[in-house]
Amino acid sequence: MIVELRTASTQGAEPASGSMYHRLREELVAMSRIREHDGVAEVLRLMTPWLPTAQDLLEATGSPSDRERWRRLVEEAQKADRSDFVAVSTAARILLRALLEASRPGPSVEEIADRLRRGIADGAYPPGSVLSRVRILRDVGLTKASESRADRAFQDLVAEGLITISLSKRVQVAGQGELPDQLALTTELLRALVVGGVYPPMSSLPTRPKLSQALATEKSITTRALRQLHDEGFLSVHRSAGSVVRPVAPVPVSAPPALEVLVGRLRSAASSGAPLTPADIRANCRSARAWWRQRSAPPAESLRRMRQVLVATAADLLPLAACRHPDDPSVHAVLRRTAVVALYDWPAELRIEVWRLACLATAVLEVLDLAGGAA
Structure with missing residues (x-):
């Protein structure tokens, strides 16, 4: 994340040497060794210098869900009951882990959301399509460790009505999943099968359920496509007899190809x-x-x-x-x-x-x- 951050120093006014990521890992290890008899003061000594860094991230992010997350983490760290060792140490560890994830390279939550918005707008992610977390992470150059960034970007898009997330965490672009011209496409393919000699004159087409399965299409659309070909003069469609290719079609029909x-x-x-x-x-x-x-x-x-x-x-x-x-x-x-x-x-x-x-x-x-x- 490309943000100018104030880095913490536990030694004085000047930041300690080493990257933010490695320093946070070291301090999380140190915090895991603190026991209740060591007191809350030792936890605060490690956590408090990092609060300005978290505040910087809160102010810098353009993502509503990310902003709310940093606001909550900072507030919980500041307001944790100082007499309760477990509450203070839990809030401190959660804050430092969030900072550790934020220090990893890769796009921010806002950048991920912007990329997804563009993909939805230009049709790369069409209405009804499922957004794979694995693919999104790969496309934006993030590892599994930073999956929470994608999740917060998803939350922003849910709030905008661009995607939906099911109880099973399936992420799907909002809108109808069917092709807008599914009837025309289905009719065109069926017509090509008749004209191409797949179903010669006087032969019967498969039943509607079987045709629907073969054409990966809803039965209602298959029924309408058959009715349209009936109206065009290619088929005779009867509820009891099914669909039969007429002996004389409105256009030349090929013999069954070898x-x-x-x-x-x-x-x-x-x-x-x-x-x-x-x-x-x-x-x-x-x-x-x-x-x-x-x-x-x-x-x-x-x-x-x-x-x-x-x-x-x-x-x-x-x-x-x-x-x-x-x-x-x-x-x-x-x-x-x-x-x-x-x-x-x-x-x-x-x-x-x-x-x-x-x-x-x-x-x-x-x-x-x-x-x-x-x-």
Whole structure:
């Protein structure tokens, strides 16, 4: 923390040599050795010279939660009952430990809060996304020992209505977690599956619950997307018969693409790497789906790597699943859907890419199960 502080001296008017951090550690060790029979005076001898430093921090901070914390610590140290050794020594140790943490390098509470505000404003932390304490500490260059700074920055943002903190201490950006155009995106992807020949004319789409799971979308949104495609002339949607692709669509529809062609395109789009075990594949898919479920905002490079891994995994699994189910149209529809989702134009917006990765991860898990022991 870059603040000009008055440092304590237990020897006289001039500060003792050595850094503030090491001096505080030494005095905390010395304070831990003081026993009640030594008296309150010995505790005060170590604590009192540090009160001006704490007062400096109180006056310098621009964080409301940090200011309140230093005000409380100074007040408790000054007003502790001088006849009560336990009360005085407890207040003194808490104050010196807080000063010890403040002497560590790294951004202040105010600086952390400002960085989070900017991230929320520019969309790096979208509405509904979960803020990982581990990631925040890493991004701002703090260690676990200074986690309390991030917690106080979170408290400032809660007071401003920018984030919420649950009883389980889950930190989440305020606002709706769904994409504002989730219906349009879901409809577009479904339309691409029909036009791309994944579901040929006169074939039935999966049930709405299964489609909702495949598209990582609420059932209500899936229902509205199906109804929109019905209105556009792509589907016939009936409550009892489900959704069926109409024999004549309003635009040209491709014939079901050959799996060999799709696998070749997947291999061209994927980066080379060592084959993954089924356990590795499931772990990757769980991570990708968790990003969307928690509305996280992972770094762009992490998204790129995950996409490459899932595309390569799909390229490896599709031939295995096809060999196990050579004549099953419903299985081949799953395989074609997986390939089309993997190959369809990837969006530039981070939140949409997180959603699309969840769709791809769900498809890859289905294909892994269809490949069975062959995987």
